[in-house]
Amino acid sequence: MPAMVEFIPETTRSWTTNLDGVPALTLRTSPTPDPHSLPVDHVLVKILSVSLNYKDAEIINGLFKHHKSSVAPPNLIPCADSVGVVVAVGPTSTPTTQASSTSSPPKPKWSINDRVISVSYPLYLTGPAAPALLAAGVGSATNGVLTTYRVFPSHGLVACPPSLTTQPHLACCLPIAGTTAWMGLHWWRPISSSPELFVAGDRSSESLLLQGTGGVSMFGLLFAFAANFAHVILTSGSDEKLARAEELVATAFPKSATKLSTINYRSTPQWHKRVLELTDNEGVDIIFENGGGGSPSTNSTLRSFQCVKFGGIINSIGYVGGKTDILSPSSDSDTAKGAIDGGNDEIAQAMSTNINVHALARNFTLKGLLNGPRDRMEEMLRFVEYHKIKPVVDKVFSFDDARDALQYLWDGKHFGKVVIEVSPDA
Ligand SMILES: NC(=O)c1ccc[n+]([C@@H]2O[C@H](COP(=O)([O-])OP(=O)(O)OC[C@H]3O[C@@H](n4cnc5c(N)ncnc54)[C@H](OP(=O)(O)O)[C@@H]3O)[C@@H](O)[C@H]2O)c1
8 A cells, every 4th residue: 555645636637738839738637647556666746836947938839859869749748847745655666765876766765745856857867968868858758747746756856955845936946947057067076965065165266157047047146156156247138137136146145255247138249248348358267158049140159159268168058049050141130231240240250160169269168068967956956955045936827827937938038937836835
C-alpha cells in the first residue's frame, strides 16, 4: 500500500498544445494517475505553481527547432518549471539517498507533504550536456508541468530551499532561469559544496553584462550582487524596467558595494560603446548573451564581441532579438532608409568577419549554455538558501488564465518571472 494523502481528486486538469500557438492551447481533463499503482521510485505531485520560460512559449508557438533531439509528443503538456507537494509515494527500490555513480540518477526518498522543485532535464546529472539528455526534457520532449497532478521519477525532483517552502510562486522560478544564470557565472569553476566560496568576495573584481530584464537576467543580477561582483551592467528596452532593477538591488542589497550601471538598448543602439565607456575601455569579464542575431542596427552578439574584456567569457544563452544574422542591407530597416550610422557600419563589417577572428581578437571564450546539470542546480539552491535570495516575480496568473500568462511573457511585458498558480497553497 503506497503512502498517500487522504484526498486526491479523480481527475487532473492539464493545458495541452500541438505546437500551434498560444491561442490554441487546450484545457483537458483526464483521470488522475492512480496513487496505488505508481511505478517504483516514482511519486505523485500536486503542482502548486509553475513559472514560465521563453522556451515554453517558443515550444507552444512551434519555434523551438534548434535542438534536433527534442521532439514533442502530440498534445504535449507544456512548461518545465514547477513547485509542488508530494501526495503519494510509490514503492522504492532502495532506501539510499545517494547515487551509486555519477552516471546513474540518484534515488532521493520523498515523503508525503515534501515540497519539491521539478528538474527540467532529469537525466542531466553532471558535466557537459548531451543530446540524449534533451530527449528527456520536461515540457519539451516529454509532458510538462502545466497540470494539476503529475507523476515524477524521484530523480526528477529536488528539495525546495527551506526559506521558500511557503512561497511556491517564488521557488518555482528557480530551475531553468536560476540554474542557467548560475552556470553563466560559474560553469568554468570547480563545483563547491560550500556557499562560503562565493561569500568571501572572490568575485569582487569581476564585471558582468546582462541583456534584458527577463528571468535569466534577473537571477544574474541577484546572484552577482550576492556574490559581491564589482560591476553589473544591465540593458533593457525600457527605462521603467531599468529603474525597477535599480530599486530592486537597493532594497535587496542595501549595503552592497556592487555597482549597477544601466543602458537602454533602444535609445542607445550602439550600447557596446557605452559598455566600453563604463569599463575604462576594457570591456566586461562575463556576458549573458540573450539577444542573439538581427540586423546591423540590432545584432546583439556582434556588439558583445566588441565589448567583452580581453580573455572574457560570453555565455551563449538566448536569441530574443533573432536567430539569424541579417546581413543584407535591404533587410535592415535603418539601412534601407539610408540611415546607417558609423556604429552600424562597424557592426555590418564585423558581421563579415569570421567568428574565429573575433574570438582571437579579444581572446574570448564563447560557451553555449544548456541550462545546467543537477549538481550545479543543487549548488545554486544552496547559494539561494544561504543568501535567502527571493526570485523576482512580475505577475502571478491563475491556472485558467494560462493563455494570457504565456502571451504576456511572449510579448516581453514582464520584469523577471511570470508565474501561474496551479493550485492554491493549502
Ligand atoms: N541556454 C539555456 O539554457 C537557456 C535557459 C533559459 C533561457 N534561455 C534563453 O535566454 C533568453 C532569455 O530567456 P528568459 O527566460 O530570461 O526570457 P524572458 O524572461 O522572456 O526575457 C526576455 C527579455 O529579453 C529582453 N529583450 C527582448 N529583446 C531583446 C533584445 N533584442 N536584446 C536584449 N534583450 C532583449 C526583454 O527585456 P527588456 O524588456 O528589459 O528589454 C525581455 O523581457 C531566451 O532566448 C531563452 O530562450 C536559454
